Amino acid sequence: MNELVFFINKALISGAVAGSIYAIGAVGVTLVFSIMRFAHFAHADQMTFGALIVFFLTALFPGAGAALGIPTPLLMLPLAMLATSVLAIGIDKAFYKPLREHGVKPIVIVIASLGVTLMLQGIIRLFAGTSSRSLYIEESKAIFRLDLPGDLASRPLVITEPQILLIVFTILAVFGLHLFLNRTRMGKAMRAMSDNPDLARVSGIDTNKVVMVTWVLAGCLAAAAGTFLSLDVSLSPDLSFFLLLPIFAAAIVGGVGHPYGAIAGGFLVGYAETLSVFNWSVLLRPINHWFPEWMEIPRNLSLVGTEYKIVVPFFILVVVLIWRPTGIFKGKVI
Amino acid sequence: MSLLNATQVEGGYGGMNILKGVDMAIDKEDIGVIVGPNGAGKSTMLKAIFGLVEVNGGDIQLRGQSIANLAPNKLVELGMGFIPQEKNIFPSMTVEENLEMGAYIKPQETARMLEKIYGFFPPLKEKRKQPAGELSGGQRQMVAMGRALMTEPTLLLLDEPTAGLSPLYMQEIFDRIVEINKAGVGVLMVEQNAKQALEIATKGFVLASGQNLYTDSGHNLLNDPEVAKSFLGG
Numbered sequence: 090m091n092e093l094v095f096f097i098n099k100a101l102i103s104g105a106v107a108g109s110i111y112a113i114g115a116v117g118v119t120l121v122f123s124i125m126r127f128a129h130f131a132h133a134d135q136m137t138f139g140a141l142i143v144f145f146l147t148a149l150f151p152g153a154g155a156a157l158g159i160p161t162p163l164l165m166l167p168l169a170m171l172a173t174s175v176l177a178i179g180i181d182k183a184f185y186k187p188l189r190e191h192g193v194k195p196i197v198i199v200i201a202s203l204g205v206t207l208m209l210q211g212i213i214r215l216f217a218g219t220s221s222r223s224l225y226i227e228e229s230k231a232i233f234r235l236d237l238p239g240d241l242a243s244r245p246l247v248i249t250e251p252q253i254l255l256i257v258f259t260i261l262a263v264f265g266l267h268l269f270l271n272r273t274r275m276g277k278a279m280r281a282m283s284d285n286p287d288l289a290r291v292s293g294i295d296t297n298k299v300v301m302v303t304w305v306l307a308g309c310l311a312a313a314a315g316t317f318l319s320l321d322v323s324l325s326p327d328l329s330f331f332l333l334l335p336i337f338a339a340a341i342v343g344g345v346g347h348p349y350g351a352i353a354g355g356f357l358v359g360y361a362e363t364l365s366v367f368n369w370s371v372l373l374r375p376i377n378h379w380f381p382e383w384m385e386i387p388r389n390l391s392l393v394g395t396e397y398k399i400v401v402p403f404f405i406l407v408v409v410l411i412w413r414p415t416g417i418f419k420g421k422v423i
Numbered sequence: 424m425s426l427l428n429a430t431q432v433e434g435g436y437g438g439m440n441i442l443k444g445v446d447m448a449i450d451k452e453d454i455g456v457i458v459g460p461n462g463a464g465k466s467t468m469l470k471a472i473f474g475l476v477e478v479n480g481g482d483i484q485l486r487g488q489s490i491a492n493l494a495p496n497k498l499v500e501l502g503m504g505f506i507p508q509e510k511n512i513f514p515s516m517t518v519e520e521n522l523e524m525g526a527y528i529k530p531q532e533t534a535r536m537l538e539k540i541y542g543f544f545p546p547l548k549e550k551r552k553q554p555a556g557e558l559s560g561g562q563r564q565m566v567a568m569g570r571a572l573m574t575e576p577t578l579l580l581l582d583e584p585t586a587g588l589s590p591l592y593m594q595e596i597f598d599r600i601v602e603i604n605k606a607g608v609g610v611l612m613v614e615q616n617a618k619q620a621l622e623i624a625t626k627g628f629v630l631a632s633g634q635n636l637y638t639d640s641g642h643n644l645l646n647d648p649e650v651a652k653s654f655l656g657g
Contacts, residue, residue, distance in 0.1 A: 274523075274530055277516070281524045284513040291473070291507060292570065293499030293528040 112355025139312025
């Protein structure tokens, strides 16, 4: 049974955590794509930015959360979401909107967003340095150990506070996004603009407002994903760099421009990554006696080494795109 | 004062003028039909009226107020509706959501107008929960017309409403346009099926090379041997 607990801790929970982060990130990327039709590379740096704002605010008011009984970073998250939304709208006004109004090809805006990425990374390093930091200042990360009943296993199930927060947030965000897109006037206007931008304009939909709401949503989701990931691991300026490729893989696998696809893609990529670096020999050991004697279970039986983890999303990407060229849910084609 | 009065309109894309001084006047009782050879600037004129093509000269007035180069969402508020030739529905959204988007600027009117549109196009009521992209060509055209009518416009612009439809549906759409017009909506449309369209037209405009060639009632244009020879295929 200990092996099974190990599997749950190292594969199921880790996969859910990675999947949630990728899903929230991919939803942001896919929303921006569906409204403005370009791949926004600076999205991942908005995640770092959001986490950084949380870090600064937490450092300024370290004990603020204790009064309410929640971790201070969680208390600061709404403010960071606001700041990141403002940043996203500002970047759009300064860099992307002038290009859009000139009617340039999407690839030009993609390259511009690459420039914004480099700029943001520079600015973040300028203010925060290059070292990694914990978001828990004067507080400690709560770790929950759940013992299984009876003598089933001697090891407990382990889940940390930020992991629980992340998974709960993801569920709420998915549910909220679904309601927003299907029930509200603005949400429907977003879907309309994603479907047919010219007709949306002709119908009297204020497309500038839709663009702004999209940036607010993308900014909030980015700040949340960045903060939860930093809480779980730590905040470092190159955080976004390692997230960018899996997030785009997730968005494309799910079907670009399709929010539910991005969620599915995020979890697919997250679990694929986690399960492929999981050491499967742990699960084989208890049934060792079923194998013939000459067969020995190797010490490490993971599909790929941890250092090659980044390959997995692309393997998934290639396989899925051969099977479904526009992603699991039918994505948009420009 | 005419509902729509366009005088000496010049305009086009990127500084190139496709329209070289076009006149057009439509009243609320009128069905205006723009015909002419390919490249005459028919669709361009319609788009210029709806603020989708830059107007560089002349003027366009709606009830005496200049509307040249106003943004489409402003024109919707002023009581105009526009139905593009193709891509005139939101394919992944349901029929009902398509219609709701038509009333985007008047959300409080949505429920009342939905009933009205469903009364006018009964097939749409049955299919209201279906994605509009799954409908047949004729039904899509109904969705497109219904969407544009959701704001109760006083002037409806249609860009080739029967393009690609079978003759059966074509007649149905023309009948509906006459009904809409009788309800007090001025209509201006571009049509390739010139003969059938001119039959329902109170005003016909023959354009060529971005200029008015003939302007007369639909009946007179149909019976004009010159027009018939050059533009209606004999």
